[in-house]
Amino acid sequence: MQLKKILKEKIEEIKPNEREVKQLKKDVKVFIERLNQELAKTKHGGDVFVGGSFAKNTLIKDGKYDVDVFVRFPWEYDDISPLLEKVLQKLAKKLGLKMEKLHGSRDYFRIYFSDNAYFEIIPVTKIRKPSEERNVTDLSYFHVSYVKKKIKGLENQVLLAKSFCQAQKVYGAETYVRGFSGYSLELMVLHYGSFLKMLRELVKAEKGTRIILDPGKHYRRKDDVLFELNEAKLQSPVILVDPTNKDRNALASLSRETFEKFQEAARKFLKSPDKVYFSEDDIDLDKLKDLAEKKKAEFIHVNIRTDRQAGDIAGTKLKKFHYYVESEIKKYFELLKHEFVYSGKQEADFYMIVKSKKxxxxxxxxxxxxxxxxxxxxxxxxxxxxxxxxxxxxxxxxxVDFSGKEFIEKINRDKDKLNEMGITEMKVG
Structure with a gap:
């Protein structure tokens, strides 16, 4: 199938239809009006703005849409999550809606508004310029404003970039993913001009090298970026200077492992274009077992659970424990292949093909x-x-006179270690 045809068809598949968008806009309008009414009754007040993919018209078709709603509190208020919580509790009670409190760098909240939409309401501090940030979420206002001004005509290209990265499991800046955030993909599409150009340029980077992008032209030379940004922000394989804040790398969380995974998928897609690269596949267990048999190796499936908050916190705990198990097993076994699958809740599965070092x-x-x-x-x-x-x-x-499963069962018996790492249950199969 021709490349242009594949991309055109994929856009039609992932773009929400007009009816869905119209209903979502209606829901957002009603919610914002009611939220503003409640804020107006308080001493602190607060300015509301809509962010995320919905605000930038880069929302991917889904069964249930989440909309980011930010409430900007005046500078003189420091502990702002409790202020927002009181307002939302009253609003949720009046509207008869379910509300959840979620933990992050600042506590934020989720309200289930309708069958196909829920809102994540995030408290932020109203600042005049990015350098005044107290929390990274305070920058969202500037990010949304920048992208909305620049994005017109490139929305579909962003949809393709997000869909591709989601399918390849490299989407999200969360610690357990360490991939591309939505904002970083928007910036790169704006910088390169299209999804395809972005892929073609990013695959050129050789292993161990770094790409430096400065779309806001904050620095005269690329090398200046390496001197001006602090060392902690220069560890990623792609350094993307935030056009709204010259001291920030918008891809600081991107790991080398995730980037190389992205590059491998991008090369394959560019060589043999296919819509399958935009579809997230489940792990093919039969294929893994066949590979283990072919290599005369051992297939291991491990399920782990935690009691930590679902999302970034649980995912990070589970991924960290997965890395620990891998590092331990590699002392005695060759790790031929491994896959980690996080459900988004409080459990994860990982699969390994190992061969004894004898x-x-x-x-x-x-x-x-x-x-x-x-x-x-x-x-x-x-x-x-x-x-x-x-x-x-x-x-x-x-x-090495024990199997891989026996070795992992030994780890499972070390309950002190499991408790230390936040793991409540582990099953080896």
Missing amino acids: EIIQLGPPMYTKRLRKHIQAFKEAHRGRTFVKDNMIYARIP
Whole structure:
């Protein structure tokens, strides 16, 4: 299928229809009016603005839409989440709507407004310029304003970029994803002019190198960015200087692993265009099991649960534990393939194909050192018949006489470690 035809058809599939948009606009208008009425009754007041994909006309078709609503509080108010909570509790009660409190860098709230829409209401501080931010969410007003001014005519290109990244599981700045935020994709589409140009340019980056983008032209030379931004903001493979704030890298959370995953998918798509690259597939367990059999390796499925808040907090805990298990198992096994799937709730699954190293070499204390004689003797006794000396160091050959599942079950029995890492339940299959 021709590339242009694929993209055109995909846009039609992912773009909300006029009826959905019209109803959503109506719901938003009603909610904002009622919210403004409640805020007007308070001493602190607050300015309301709509953000996110809905405000920028880059919303992807979904069964249930979430709309970001921001309430800007005057500068003199510091602890603003409780102020917003009181207002929303009254509003939710009057409208007979369900409300949830969510934890983040600032507590924010979710109100389920209709069968196909819910609002996430975020408290922010009203600031005059980005450099005055108290919290990263305070910058949202400037981000929305910038994109709305520039986006006209490129909305569909942003839809393609978001859909592609969602399907490849590289969408979202959350810690458990460390991928592309919606705002960063909007900026890159604006910078490159199209979804395809964005892909073609990003795949050019060689492994280990960095791309520097400065769409707002804050710096005379790209190298100046490396000197002006602080080191913590320069760790990502793509440095995207926020056009609304020259001291911010809009892709600071992007990991090398996620970027390389994106590049691999982009190269394949550009070489053999297909709509399948815009569809999020479930893990093919049969395919993984077949691969394990072909490699004469072991297939392992692990399900883990946490009691932490669903979303970024739970996802981060689960992903961190997954990395811990992988790092431990790699001491004794070759990790041939691994997949991590987070449900968005309080549990995750990860799948591994591992192959035993059969034997590992463990380093002991240096030989011929008088003060270490006891340690050397203890090492020899612990590994009787399996030690050898090389370059004045003693080593032991340790047989790997257990399976991958047995090793992970051993981790599962360490309840103190599981509790420390926020894991409430672990099943190995």
